[in-house]
Amino acid sequence: MEKLKLTDVAEEVATAIRIEMRRFEYKPVFICRTSEHPDDKYLYSVIGEYTGTAPRSIDTYVCWEFNAEIGGLFWGHYDLNLKQALEIMAEKLNTIK
Numbered sequence: 152m153e154k155l156k157l158t159d160v161a162e163e164v165a166t167a168i169r170i171e172m173r174r175f176e177y178k179p180v181f182i183c184r185t186s187e188h189p190d191d192k193y194l195y196s197v198i199g200e201y202t203g204t205a206p207r208s209i210d211t212y213v214c215w216e217f218n219a220e221i222g223g224l225f226w227g228h229y230d231l232n233l234k235q236a237l238e239i240m241a242e243k244l245n246t247i248k
Contacts (some may be wrong), residue, residue: 155172157169159221160195164219171224175201177213180233185243193220196243198236212236216243 162183168179177199185194194216201211210232215224228239 168185170218172199196240198240214239242244
């Protein structure tokens, strides 16, 4: 069995994430697998930046999980600056040694 890499993101998954995020007025900034474990091959961590026109007095990044098997964004963290979003994403990553 080939080992998954956290940076492996299929183009169809990236496209599905872009479409889903657009519904909420965000664009993806970072996408990566959440885990290298074969049983988690459908889970991705995503950081998005707000692209809407509504004025924002708060930070504009979110961090979500994306489930490629059923579609959809889940377990969101909102109103983050980029550093906070990256820290949350890093906490979620599960590498296999």
